[in-house]
Amino acid sequence: MKNHITKIVTFAILITTLISCKVSKDIETPKDAFPENFRNASVSSDTTSIADLEWKNFFTEKDIIKLIDSAVARNNDLQIAEKNIEIAQYRFTQSKWGNVPQVNLFVNASTSNPSDNSFTGLNLNQAIGAKHIDDYSAGASLSWEADIWGKIRNQKKGAYAGYLQSEEVKKALQTNIVANVSRGYYNLLMLDAQLDIARQNLRLNDSTTNIIKLKYDAGQVTTLAIQQSEAQKLNSAQLIPLLEQNIAIQENALSVLTGSFPNSKERSIQLSAIEVKHNTAIGVPSALVSRRPDVKSAELALKAANANVGIMKADLYPALRITAQGGLNSFETSNWFNIPASLFGTVAGGLTQPLLNNKRVRTQYNIAVAEREKAVLNFRQSVLVAVSEVSDALVKVEKLQQQETFLKEKVKTLQQAIKNANLLFKNGMAEYLEVLTAQANLLQSELELADIKRQQLTANTDLYRALGGGWK
Secondary structure (H helix, E strand, C coil), X not given: CHHHHHHHHHHHHHHHHHHCCCCCCCCCCCHHHXXXXXXXXXXXXXXXXXHHCCHHHHCCCHHHHHHHHHHHHHCHHHHHHHHHHHHHHHHHHHHHHHHCXXXXXXXXXXXXXXXXXXXXXXXXXXXXXXXXXXXXXXXXXXXXXXXXXXXXXXXXXXXXXXXXXXXXXXHHHHHHHHHHHHHXXXXXXXXXXXXXXXXHXXXXXXXXXXXXXXXXXXXXXXXXXXXXXXXXXXXXXXXHHHHHHHHHHHXXXXXXXXXXXXXCCCCCCCHHHCCCCCCCCECCHHHHHHXXXXXXXXXXXXXXXXXXXXXXXXXCCCXXXXXXXXXXXXXXXXXXXXXXXXXXXXXXXXXXXXXXXXXXXXXXXXXXXXXXXXXXXXXXXXXXXXXXXXXXXXXXXXXXXXXXXXXHHHHHHHHHHHHHHHHHHHCXXXXXXXXXXXXXXXXXXXXXXXXXXXXXXXXXXXXXXXXXXXXX
């Protein structure tokens, strides 16, 4: 029996060695998917990037760091992603046992009562003088499939790619959460600044209204002037509850991101005190595959698709299976442990080839090939989106800086214009409409300036995220 087992195992190993070549050729990630440089970026071969920075080093505001810390620790979506990683790890561990023979222990006891008129019953009565026969067995069975065509090997590769992909999905989620928290905080600071602007403007409108009333009493203006001044003051007053509403909503959104119930958020800094970073280190586009999680995930999806093609291809070819069974067997319990007389053993090996279901297996293979081709296109699309987002962020950083320069000058001019208009109006050298118009223009410009500052800070965050930063 030992010689038979040795022969079968040797035969299996020989076949495996001779024909265990790759059944299907893997498709690599296309190298031409990446451009040489980003649009709106200077030509550079420098591979360093701000995405290499940990988010605690990229953001300098302690309030943002505190909020992101809370989000990373308590965000429910991130915790779900952690569980998905755990599940994928279990699946990968499970796939490692594909090459290990399956061994089962068994203990069987049975009794058979054949008919007296049956051949078995007649012979049984003559042989042992009984009308029934008992059978007692105990032993172990072994089953093993030789990985001739790399099916099990590809199952491992696919499971490992799935495990790594689940980690990249979690990283991608974290980059979005980090970016969303910072965007929310900057938006909150902008709303605070706009609320201060609205209140200051309301006080200015009130002062102007009082002056117009004095001129009305002196007979220098009509009631129309008072009505228009009051209307403008109400416009400024209307902004205050609207901005307070938006502040509360933004605080609630940040609460959800940080895994807490709605509450107010601490602000220890004003929007005007934050310095806008001018980041120039962006690296080269080809580095996105290692830095940006969604691009890396698309690459791993292609590897999983390659593995699945190999699995489906292997199903088209014969499978070599070896089975063995051995243990103790007796029809009398008293002889069960009579060794070696009660020992038994069987060894078998065979090749199985799908026939009637070959068309179904072939179709599954064609589907796997098509899925792989789709994975290549998905990879190209992920790179396209990533490069586009980086380019968008770069042009925003550049053009928003220019807009801020012009808007600051505009605000400065309007502030001087209001001073002049008020002075001229008091001296009767300007109409009240000129004063009201100047105040309205200043309010709008100051609100826009606060928004531009917010957009600049957000653009830097978007650039950081687009390059793959935020998951470290």
